[in-house]
Every structure is written in structure tokens, then in C-alpha cells.
């Protein structure tokens with residue numbers, strides 16, 4: 001059995017709205033419609049979907065914050081609702097937009113406080129803080145009040161706080177939101193290092209495709225409370241990336257006309273086309289392109305993962 005196990009998990013919300021003076025109208029929202037999946041220990045999983053897909057609701061059920069309407073879930077061999085307190089010792093959470101650090105205190109003080117809560121004290125706590133501050137590069141931040149930190153610095157301290165008690169699973173919700181390109185890159189490699197060194201299972205939600213591409217081998221895509229896809233990132237690209245973009249520059253002006261090619265942009269001697277490789281053999285297409293004129297430069301690229309995922313989102317919960 002996996003470290004996280006979910007079967008037919010469902011969550012409905014009933015919301016009530018005042019309709020008339022004395023009457024109310026009730027509406028049922030099926031936020032999560034019976035999803036199933038398993039996560040193995042040490043895996044880095046991207047759990048993604050558009051706004052309102054059901055990601056937070058799922059995470060809240062897995063961390064024991066919300067009770068499911070029906071279905072089964074098990075994290076670290078525990079029932080998240082019945083064993084919520086016990087589970088807190090085995091998991092960590094980082095919500096990019098929320099803070100678990102005391103705003104006016106330096107992280108060192110929060111770490112001490114959390115150490116007390118988790119029963120890690122003295123030498124053991126010092127050792128742990130030392131290791132995490134080395135890995136997360138926050139040594140020089142330990143004595144600075146959180147309110148004086150940049151977002152990137154704060155997030156690194158948040159991650160350190162969530163890892164203090166050596167959790168087996170960490171839920172990262174939008175960890176790189178609002179960070180600049182360099183801070184994002186840096187944070188991703190730190191997360192990777194933690195996963196490799198401590199075998200921490202990483203359950204990541206992010207709207208940033210870079211997070212997914214750089215960190216995760218597996219991806220679960222959810223929309224309208226239903227899992228649209230659960231596959232490896234590699235397979236996802238292979239299965240859905242049947243369109244190639246070819247850019248060509250010819251030495252002389254050309255008369256461009258090629259069956260099966262969708263022209264994206266064109267000048268007198270250059271053209272950018274999209275070719276569906278399901279209907280057109282890529283080698284044959286390239287051979288035909290070389291017959292049109294003398295080629296000075298050619299590049300063939302795949303569609304970005306971002307576009308592939310947007311296409312899958314547009315399946316709108318109708319299944320694969």
C-alpha cells in the first residue's frame with residue numbers, strides 16, 4: 001500500500017442562500033467527485049488543475065482538516081480525520097500564501113516553539129536546524145524577524161519549519177508563487193535535495209508549469225472534482241504532444257505551399273509552421289521543406305507543456 005491511499009473520495013458542500021424574506025435556497029457543490037489514487041513513498045507528485053478544480057479540498061481531506069462526504073483515505077497508515085493529531089507528526093504543510101512562522105519573531109524562535117510542540121529539543125533540535133539551514137541556505141536569516149524578509153527568504157524558512165519534525169510527506173501548495181525566476185530555480189533545487197536526502201514524499205500543487213517540469217515525474221490532473229489524467233510527465237508529453245513547430249529560413253525568397261502544414265507566421269524567405277505528426281511523417285515533411293528552396297536555418301520544437309496541459313483542462317471533466 002502507498003504512503004497516501006485514496007479511494008472514491010468525495011466531498012460535497014451544501015451552501016445556502018437567502019431567496020426571499022423567509023425562504024432559503026440550498027445548493028449542492030460536488031467539489032471532489034469520488035477520486036482514487038495512490039502515492040508511493042519518496043515520490044514527487046504534481047497534483048494540478050485549474051481554479052476551483054478540487055485541489056485544496058483534496059489536500060484538506062488528506063491532512064484531516066475537512067471530513068469527506070464519502071470514500072476512503074489513508075495517509076501514513078492513518079485515517080486523516082480520526083488520527084489527525086497523530087498524523088500531524090508525520091506530515092508537513094507549506095501554503096505559499098499563508099504563514100506558519102511568527103511574523104515579528106526570527107525563525108529561530110518559531111523553530112524552538114515548534115520543536116517544543118513536536119517534542120524535539122536541545123541538541124537534537126540544534127542539529128536539525130543546522131542541517132535544514134544548510135540545505136535551505138537560511139543560516140544568515142535565522143535571527144532576522146520574518147517581517148523583514150523577502151518573500152523568497154520567508155518561503156525557505158517556511159519549508160524549514162515544515163520539515164523540522166522529519167515528516168514523511170510534505171504538502172506544498174504553490175510554493176513558488178510570487179517568486180522571481182532566480183528564487184524559483186533556487187527553491188526547486190532545494191526541494192529536490194530534500195526529497196533525495198530525506199526521501200520525503202512531495203505532494204505539490206502549483207500553477208507554475210516550471211515547478212512540475214523541474215520537480216515531478218508524475219502528474220495528476222484534476223478538473224471539476226474528477227481526475228482527468230494520472231500519468232508520468234514523460235508519457236503525458238509523448239501522448240499529447242503530436243504537434244511540432246518548425247521554423248525555417250531560406251536563402252532566397254520562396255513561394256511556400258505545403259499540404260498538412262499550418263502556417264503560423266511567414267515572411268518572404270522565412271516561415272513558421274505547425275505539423276500534426278499523427279497525420280504527417282516528420283522526416284517526409286522535412287524532406288519536402290528542403291525541396292521548396294535552399295534552407296539556411298531550421299529548428300524543430302515541441303509544444304510547451306503549458307499548452308498541452310491547457311488542452312487537457314479543456315476536456316472539462318469528461319474523462320480521458
Ligand SMILES: Nc1ncnc2c1ncn2[C@@H]1O[C@H](COP(=O)(O)OP(=O)(O)OP(=O)(O)O)[C@@H](O)[C@H]1O
Pocket residue numbers: 013014015029030031049050051052053054055056057058
Ligand atoms: N467551504 C466551502 N464551501 C462551499 N464550497 C466550497 C468550499 N470550499 C471549496 N468550495 C468549492 O469547491 C470547489 C473546489 O474548490 P477548491 O478550493 O478545492 O479548488 P482548487 O482546485 O483548490 O482551486 P484554486 O486553484 O483556485 O485554489 C469550488 O467550486 C469551490 O467554490
